[in-house]
Amino acid sequence: MTDSLQRFLFEECDVRGEHVYLEQSYQDILASHHYPPGVAKLLGEFLVAASLLSATLKFEGSLILQVRGNGEVPLIMAEANSKQELRAIAQNAEQAISKDFHHLLGTGQLAITIEPRQGNRYQGIVSLDGDSLAECLENYFRQSEQLSTRLWISADGQRAAGLMLQELPSTEPNPAQWIHLSTLADTVSTEELLSTPTETLLYRLYHQDPLRLFETKGLSFKCSCTRARFENAIRSLGEDEINSILEEQNEIETHCEFCNRRYVFTGQDLGNISPDSNQATRH
Ligand SMILES: [Zn+2]
Incomplete structure (x- = not known):
């Protein structure tokens, strides 16, 4: 059926x-x-x-x-x-x-x-x-x-x-x-x-x-996960934490527990736009 x-x-x-x-x-x-x-x-x-x-x-x-x-x-x-x-x-x-x-x-x-x-x-x-x-x-x-x-x-x-x-x-x-x-x-x-x-x-x-x-x-x-949502979650860790993971592993890998899709972020993906610096550049 x-x-x-x-x-x-x-x-x-x-x-x-x-x-x-x-x-x-x-x-x-x-x-x-x-x-x-x-x-x-x-x-x-x-x-x-x-x-x-x-x-x-x-x-x-x-x-x-x-x-x-x-x-x-x-x-x-x-x-x-x-x-x-x-x-x-x-x-x-x-x-x-x-x-x-x-x-x-x-x-x-x-x-x-x-x-x-x-x-x-x-x-x-x-x-x-x-x-x-x-x-x-x-x-x-x-x-x-x-x-x-x-x-x-x-x-x-x-x-x-x-x-x-x-x-x-x-x-x-x-x-x-x-x-x-x-x-x-x-x-x-x-x-x-x-x-x-x-x-x-x-x-x-x-x-x-x-x-x-x-x-x-x-x-x-159908899983509703998106790359943007995982990116936001990573950014919410804060710049220090992100940098320390990147120094150790070169990239940050996460996966969606619902569908097992992998999401990989390099330092370049995350740029210098952590929430803090993002705010600093906003006028
Ligand atoms: Zn998913």
């Missing part, structure tokens, strides 16, 4: 849904790292969740899910933007042996950051009290947005898929309808979620509930 994101809306009640399936993009993201199975699975879940949540962005920008925990995975992060470009990383997770959500992440907080291309970034935080990423996100929507939201997420290191239902904001809640729709989705098994095309799955679940399908969108792995 191809990587896809599908929005749908129930015609007779104010509930929307998103379905996502990731295969190529997920495998591309895993390919440049050696993740243990539990970490690869968790990363897939984060990618699915970021894709589902980014689908609700109403502007150009990115949505980032991140946990800095005290479990076997010190840092995990997945990012999806409004062009359905994905990237993700688990840092220092090579030694992780667990497949359990809590053992992998420990205690801590899940940060949900929205970065509009223009305007202020917004960050929401929820504690990792739930037994799964889906449950933590459901808690987040209940606490912060007061929106009934359910997520079903599966990943197996090769494929990752997810389903989200959410009541539309500013509508009269209809608890009976909401329970009806989520109870049906609760019947989907992990394997079924990973192996069933969107339309088949939605028909199987909701053939008695009229729903409207929107345009299907493709998703892909």
Whole structure:
């Protein structure tokens, strides 16, 4: 199956849904790292969740899910933007042996950051009290947005898929309808979620509930790193530090942890325009 994101809306009640399936993009993201199975699975879940949540962005920008925990995975992060470009990383997770959500992440907080291309970034935080990423996100929507939201997420290191239902904001809640729709989705098994095309799955679940399908969108792995961003990071080290590295190594090499792309800067690249001297020449 191809990587896809599908929005749908129930015609007779104010509930929307998103379905996502990731295969190529997920495998591309895993390919440049050696993740243990539990970490690869968790990363897939984060990618699915970021894709589902980014689908609700109403502007150009990115949505980032991140946990800095005290479990076997010190840092995990997945990012999806409004062009359905994905990237993700688990840092220092090579030694992780667990497949359990809590053992992998420990205690801590899940940060949900929205970065509009223009305007202020917004960050929401929820504690990792739930037994799964889906449950933590459901808690987040209940606490912060007061929106009934359910997520079903599966990943197996090769494929990752997810389903989200959410009541539309500013509508009269209809608890009976909401329970009806989520109870049906609760019947989907992990394997079924990973192996069933969107339309088949939605028909199987909701053939008695009229729903409207929107345009299907493709998703892909694309890293947003740029040479300019790494150059800025190096410049922020300050002139002294930069000179001392250059004296030792002749050039400064960095690499992007998301895509493994290498960026090499010579003294000439960095010139004499460190932030300090740059300011000094500005009138
Ligand atoms: Zn990159």
